[in-house]
Amino acid sequence: MSVSxxxxxxxxxxxxxxxxxxxIPGVDDGAHDEAESLxxxxxxxxxxxxxxxxxxxxxxxxxxxxxxxxxxxxxxxQENRLDLRIVPGIEVRYDPNLFSRFEAxxxxxxNDTRYMLLxxxxxxxxxxxxxxTIAELHEAGVWPVxxxxxRYEDVQHDPAILLDVIAAGVPVQLxxxxxxxxxxxxxxxxxxYLVSNRMAHLVASDAHNSRWRPPxxxxxxxxxxxxxxxxxxxxxxxxxxxxxxxxxxxxxxPDVVSRL
Ligand SMILES: [Fe+2]
Numbered sequence: 001m002s003v004s005x006x007x008x009x010x011x012x013x014x015x016x017x018x019x020x021x022x023x024i025p026g027v028d029d030g031a032h033d034e035a036e037s038l039x040x041x042x043x044x045x046x047x048x049x050x051x052x053x054x055x056x057x058x059x060x061x062x063x064x065x066x067x068x069x070x071x072x073x074x075x076x077x078q079e080n081r082l083d084l085r086i087v088p089g090i091e092v093r094y095d096p097n098l099f100s101r102f103e104a105x106x107x108x109x110x111n112d113t114r115y116m117l118l119x120x121x122x123x124x125x126x127x128x129x130x131x132x133t134i135a136e137l138h139e140a141g142v143w144p145v146x147x148x149x150x151r152y153e154d155v156q157h158d159p160a161i162l163l164d165v166i167a168a169g170v171p172v173q174l175x176x177x178x179x180x181x182x183x184x185x186x187x188x189x190x191x192x193y194l195v196s197n198r199m200a201h202l203v204a205s206d207a208h209n210s211r212w213r214p215p216x217x218x219x220x221x222x223x224x225x226x227x228x229x230x231x232x233x234x235x236x237x238x239x240x241x242x243x244x245x246x247x248x249x250x251x252x253x254p255d256v257v258s259r260l
Contacts (some may be wrong), residue, residue, distance in 0.1 A: 008222050010233060015050025016217050017240035019110060020117055020147060020173060020204035023052055023086065023215075024069045028060035030208045038076055040207060044215040045084050051244055052215065053089040053110050055117050063090055063108045087111035087244060091147060094120045096129050099136040109142065113246030117173075119147040126154040126161055134168050145243065148175045148206055150183075150190035159193050166199060166251055171239065173202040176220035177213045195227045199254040201239050 021044075022030020023037055031037040044052055054070050061069075066088045073086040090108040092098065101107065102116075109116045116137070120127060127133075137144050146165060149172045154161050162172060177183050178191035194200040203224065207215035225233040239249045 008218065009225050009230060010218070010221055013048055013218070013221075013234075013237060014241065016048050016221075016237060017051040017053075017244050018044060018049050018205050018207075018215055018217060019053045019089070019145070019202060019240050019243060020055050020091065020175075020206045021052050021215055022056060022206070022208045023054040023073060024056050024061065024066070027065070027069070028057040030056065032209070034072075034076060036209055037073060038080060039210040040215050041073075041077055041080075041082050041084050041086075043210050044205075044207075045082050047216045047218050049215060049217060050083065051085045051087060053087050053117075053244065055089040055091045055110075058090045058092045058107055061090070063106060066090060066108055089117055091117050091119055094118060094127055094130065094133070096127070096133075098133050099140075102137065102140070102142065110145070111244045111246070113243065114141055114143045115145050115243050115246070116142050117147050118144040120152055122151055123153045126152075131164060131168065134165065134170060138169070143169070143171075145171045145173055145202065147173050148178070149200065150174050150178045150187045150194060153186075155194075156186040156190045159190060159197070159199060162194070162199055163254060166254055169251060171201040171243070171249060171251060172199060173204050174200045174220075175206045175213070176203050176217050177205075179203065179223040180219035181213065181216075192223075192227055195224050195232075197254055198228065198232070198252045201236060201249065201251055202243070203236055204240070
């Protein structure tokens with residue numbers, strides 16, 4: 001049975017914040033033109049989203065081009081009377097020299113706060129220096145957010161690999177479609193495990209267009225409410241709002257009860 005808004009358990013939500021979205025047209029594998037960006041914004045707004053961080057892949061879109069493109073997206077929203085705010089960001093792919101690249105100004109944080117969206121390799125072994133890189137970023141006053149944790153093969157095999165990352169204070173983001181869409185193999189199980197064990201702190205769309213992995217969040221928060229309770233879903237929603245405001249968030253101590 002499909003879930004319709006009438007039987008959602010989460011009502012009276014504040015405007016949602018989508019922290020991870022490939023909304024900028026023509027720069028990466030996200031929206032291919034402005035018409036598609038507009039469709040994505042319409043889909044997002046209809047789902048209750050009020051703020052979107054535009055986060056192109058850093059290896060496809062130089063950081064210094066993001067602000068002008070975000071300004072254009074805000075213009076498009078205004079021209080179409082969409083009550084939506086687009087803020088800048090970038091999705092940084094891990095590499096062992098990431099910190100020196102950060103120091104060289106290659107990256108942007110989320111909405112010019114201390115938070116920076118960081119993705120690891122989807123397959124292959126967990127990076128050996130990832131904890132050192134996190135410590136270097138923290139030392140420099142930057143707080144990485146781990147993108148779509150449920151998609152990493154190593155996490156799917158052993159979610160406990162995230163415990164050190166969480167203990168270091170790194171918020172863990174899941175993709176909404178892993179909880180309420182058509183995720184790739186293994187991602188749904190991992191996402192549900194991470195929510196059920198309080199090892200995930202954020203849900204974002206990681207949308208690439210208006211159809212495939214669209215910018216929808218509400219249904220995923222419904223699933224979070226089913227798995228971990230309404231309060232936990234509301235905390236996740238508040239976490240994303242705090243992040244775009246640059247405020248600290250509290251990460252609960254994960255209770256790992258079982259293996260996947
Ligand atoms: Fe992404």
